[in-house]
Every structure is written in C-alpha cells, then in structure tokens.
Amino acid sequence: MIEIKNLSKTYVMGATTVNALDGIDLTIPTGEYVAIVGPSGSGKSTLMNVLGALDTPTTGEYFLNGEDVSKMSEKQLAGVRNRNIGFVFQRYNLMGRISAQRNVELPARYSGVGAAERLKRAQTALESVGLADKINNKPTELSGGQQQRVAIARALVNQPTILMADEPTGALDSKTGIEILDLFERLHKERNMTLIVVTHDQDIAARAGRIIRIRDGKIASDTKTDPAQP
Numbered sequence: 076m077i078e079i080k081n082l083s084k085t086y087v088m089g090a091t092t093v094n095a096l097d098g099i100d101l102t103i104p105t106g107e108y109v110a111i112v113g114p115s116g117s118g119k120s121t122l123m124n125v126l127g128a129l130d131t132p133t134t135g136e137y138f139l140n141g142e143d144v145s146k147m148s149e150k151q152l153a154g155v156r157n158r159n160i161g162f163v164f165q166r167y168n169l170m171g172r173i174s175a176q177r178n179v180e181l182p183a184r185y186s187g188v189g190a191a192e193r194l195k196r197a198q199t200a201l202e203s204v205g206l207a208d209k210i211n212n213k214p215t216e217l218s219g220g221q222q223q224r225v226a227i228a229r230a231l232v233n234q235p236t237i238l239m240a241d242e243p244t245g246a247l248d249s250k251t252g253i254e255i256l257d258l259f260e261r262l263h264k265e266r267n268m269t270l271i272v273v274t275h276d277q278d279i280a281a282r283a284g285r286i287i288r289i290r291d292g293k294i295a296s297d298t299k300t301d302p303a304q305p
C-alpha cells in the first residue's frame with residue numbers, strides 16, 4: 076500500500092527553482108495496476124523515483140506498507156527498495172560485461188543472499204520471463220526485448236510487492252513492446268504485484284486499471300478504467 080500526502084519535490088538550480096512535484100496526494104492499494112501519463116517534463120519520472128524510494132520528497136509524507144519513507148537516510152531507502160520494489164527502465168540498465176544470470180542476481184547480492192540461493196533465484200526469475208536458455212548470455216548477445224526481459228527478471232529476484240517501470244517499451248518495436256506488457260500483466264496477476272507503469276503511449280495506459288495524469292507536477296486527473304482483458 077502506497078500512501079502519499081501533500082508531497083512536493085523542488086529542484087534548485089542556481090537562481091531557478093523547479094517544482095517537479097507540487098502537492099501530490101495519492102493512495103495506491105496493493106495489487107493495483109496503474110499507468111502514469113503526462114507531457115514531457117510534467118514530473119512522471121520524479122514521481123516514480125520518489126514512489127520507488129530512489130529519492131526523497133522535499134516536503135510531504137510517503138508511507139510504504141505503513142513505513143514512513145519520506146525522511147529516511149540513503150541506507151534505509153536502499154533497504155526499503157530491496158525489500159519491496161523491482162525497477163524496470165527504458166534502457167534496460169543492464170551490466171554489459173556480465174551474463175544474464177549475474178545481472179539478475181545483483182539485487183539479491185545487495186541484500187546479502189548467498190551464492191547458491193542467488194543462482195536458484197536467478198534461474199527461476201529467468202525462467203518466469205521465458206529466458207531459461209539465455210542464462211549464460213551477456214546483454215550484448217541478446218535482442219532488445221530479451222534484454223528487457225532480463226531486466227524484468229532482475230526486478231523480480233527479491234520477490235518485490237511492487238513493480239515499477241518507466242517507459243519500459245520506449246526502446247522497443249511495437250510488437251516486442253506488447254510482449255513485454257503481456258509479461259508484466261501476467262506477473263501482476265499471478266503474484267498480485269502492484270504494477271506502476273510510466274508511459275507516453277495512450278494504448279499502453281489504456282491497459283491499466285487506473286490512469287493518473289500528471290501536469291506541471293500536479294495530478295490533473297485520476298481515472299479508474301475497465302481493466303484491460305488482452
């Protein structure tokens with residue numbers, strides 16, 4: 076459960092101040108499928124970074140599963156992320172020189188999971204995204220869609236309750252993009268994971284159960300939709 080109250084994020088750059096987020100109130104129950112849309116520069120990624128405990132707000136409150144995240148130290152935030160959240164980015168953000176398996180293991184490594192258990196988890200995660208046969212391949216030996224699936228496996232390895240994706244299909248062709256969304260939706264359903272997707276694409280947003288539109292750092296609209304049944 077995500078609960079945000081009157082949250083703001085301000086960037087000061089010399090003489091100019093940017094209110095990237097400006098008085099956001101938001102509750103996202105566990106298991107919801109949410110799309111965040113809005114024009115470039117409206118604050119989507121900033122909101123995602125705060126929701127994902129990658130960054131703290133300037134003012135306001137953020138409770139994640141009852142824990143007050145808004146005033147945590149960097150170290151505490153890292154713990155919250157490791158326990159609760161899996162991230163997927165537009166550019167995959169994989170390490171180019173190490174195998175899919177070792178990429179997927181990384182978050183488990185950061186949480187102090189031992190080598191044998193890490194390998195087991197990486198195998199299971201790569202299997203669940205349909206890449207059991209690519210476990211030893213490096214990202215450079217994989218297609219864009221396969222790299223994004225490795226990134227999704229990596230996001231799953233600590234069994235998070237929340238999966239967050241910022242433009243996860245932005246670097247993919249439309250057919251591969253749809254496959255990636257199908258995969259997200261399967262995982263969301265099977266595991267009752269909260270799924271939060273930032274997107275420019277109206278068709279992608281329309282698949283979510285709820286669409287939150289951001290404009291100038293504020294929530295311009297927040298609409299429940301008929302859950303897409305692909």
Ligand SMILES: Nc1ncnc2c1ncn2[C@@H]1O[C@H](COP(=O)(O)OP(=O)(O)OP(=O)(O)O)[C@@H](O)[C@H]1O
Nearest residue numbers: 086088093095113114115116117118119120121122
């Ligand atoms: N680290 C930063 N330092 C200063 N300003 C920033 C920083 N990050 C974001 N901003 C500013 O905050 C505002 C919101 O940026 P954000 O990246 O959240 O937009 P966005 O909605 O994700 O845009 P896009 O669709 O282009 O990815 C913008 O005006 C941006 O320039």
Ligand SMILES: [Mg+2]
Nearest residue numbers: 119120121241
């Ligand atoms: Mg962005």
